[in-house]
Amino acid sequence: MSLVESRLTLTVSYVLLGLFAFIALFPIALLVLNSLKPAAEIVQNPLGLPGPIRWQNFVNAWNHAKFSKTFVNSLVVSGTTIVLVCSTSSLTAYVLARKKIKSWKIFTFYLLATTTAPIQLYIFPLYFGFAKLGLINNIFGVALIYTALYSPFAVMLLRTYFIAVPKELEEAAIVDGATSWQVFWRVMLPIVSPGILTVALIIGLNSWNEFLIATTFLQKQENVTAVIAFYLLSGQYSSDWGEIMAAALIIVVPVVLLFVFMQKRFIEGMAGGSVKG
Amino acid sequence: MANVTIDKARKAYGPVEVLHGVSVDIRDGEFVVLVGPSGCGKSTLLRMIAGLENITGGTIGIGGRVVNDLAPKQRDISMVFQNYALYPHMTVAENMAFSLTLAGAPKAEKQKRVAEAAEILGLTPLLERYPRQLSGGQRQRVAMGRSIVRKPQVFLFDEPLSNLDAKLRVAMRAEIKSLHRRLATTTIYVTHDQVEAMTMADRIVVMNGGHVEQVGRPLDLYDDPQSMFVAEFIGSPSMNLLKGRFDSAVGRPVFKTNDGIVLPLPGSVSKPSGTEAIYGIRPEYFTIAPAGSGIPARIVVVEPLGPETQVTATVGGQTVVAMFHERISMQPDEIIWLQLQADRVCLFDTAGRRMT
Ligand SMILES: Nc1ncnc2c1ncn2[C@@H]1O[C@H](COP(=O)(O)OP(=O)(O)O)[C@@H](O)[C@H]1O
């Protein structure tokens, strides 16, 4: 078998990849195009280029969705979630990876069970609990729910990273005079940082986009997240599609930017905890 | 600088005891090699000295201080691991300075000590590199540098050369040895390779199955093994061991192999006829006898090595290996007549303990 791909194979792969790229990018291109058109033009000619470019859509979207407030809410919720999940999960994962815990299998089962249970199952009891605690309309309360929701995934992923770190590295640090905390903070954490970055990205993305919990627990206009503000746009101002497209674009931009900048390290992270000593 | 006293040290993992009362006294400045087959407990013992494993029984003392209950960092030791265990996110300089950083040493002090160690090990041009940018030999040196920088009382090495190729291993062997000569720090070095043990050690501790078989200087172990295990383990090719019994049929005490071949004994030996024993003789103590005299051996293989020739042959039903300085042009299945130096014979009882 030759290692060099034949011309035909190459052509077929490029055609297929091109097709997939088109399928992936077409809606986004449409989004960009239509965000620059007035509503009437979108209905008439959704695929055409915009006649006069209408930047006003973005201004309207920003104002009507109160992005100056809701965007900050989203950032705070996502940021808090990331910090909480990364700090608690990395500690948990380290312990689970290193200490020989006999019931690890049971614990894994528990973690998996919690990830597979649908939100609808416990959202009502949770709501009443939070209501009692006065945490409704509190964005930090929502971050707390997200933390609980995403922690199992983060623990499972980070555990594999910690397991991949050779035990001798810790022992070397101990002999060098490190305390348990210093071993964790100065040796382990930097080594598993690609994993933490991956977890941060995935969780940031999920909490940025989360809808059901956010609508349930955040009910005041000024407390909602960007995604909910976006949702409220339709209907409320008689559905200006140009404006809605612009709002969608605004919401997507931070996510896209993050992925573009982090792409390389993100892929490294997903490729597994390949730590070479 | 410190001596290390290991007194009846025992280690059990749950119900399984892997070290059964090991006692070794290591003098200040000595280079001691722990050697033995894989799984005999060398690493376990070293890790107990380091404080990475707790001590089930007995005591370990460093510099006259019992360290059983001290944390590794209070024992003033340093350790080099088989896979180097360099911190991948730190540069060579940071790796070497890590212990000083943790101890809160001032920056100037750190730089000075790292520079010194780097100078000794030829690492100066590599200080800003990361471990992944280094070759195996360089990583090995950084791991040693990390030990040196701390100026500990005792250096511990656990098979530090096993991951290197054969040529580099020989070079690093010499380097570690000269480092020891220069620093004169007490060193405990673990290996399964008897050649490493022979070439590097001031004294060797041969371990087997969680016991100490024998402690001694390399050539003392070679010439005077106290057990069959040591006789076989030290030296390559290893000592020939032939089964048989004492006999005096020919008027003087001799050894008769199970196949009835008569072997000479040192004059001082006199054991009751018929006592079973094992006759040990190293390959280099054979010489070629004139045809028809001495011990007849049927050649199996002749291996010319250049400076010497190694001959594998059968004496009766048992295989012996002989080393000759002359070149030999004989073919398999020919009979070679051998003589041996009777004063070099080691006799073992059937339990494998030395008799004479
Ligand atoms: N953590 C452990 N748990 C149980 N048994 C162990 C453990 N570490 C080592 N052993 C056992 O102790 C014995 C000695 O191991 P070790 O000291 O690593 O041998 P070596 O001489 O090859 O370095 C082996 O039989 C090994 O299986």
Ligand SMILES: [Mg+2]
């Ligand atoms: Mg070992």
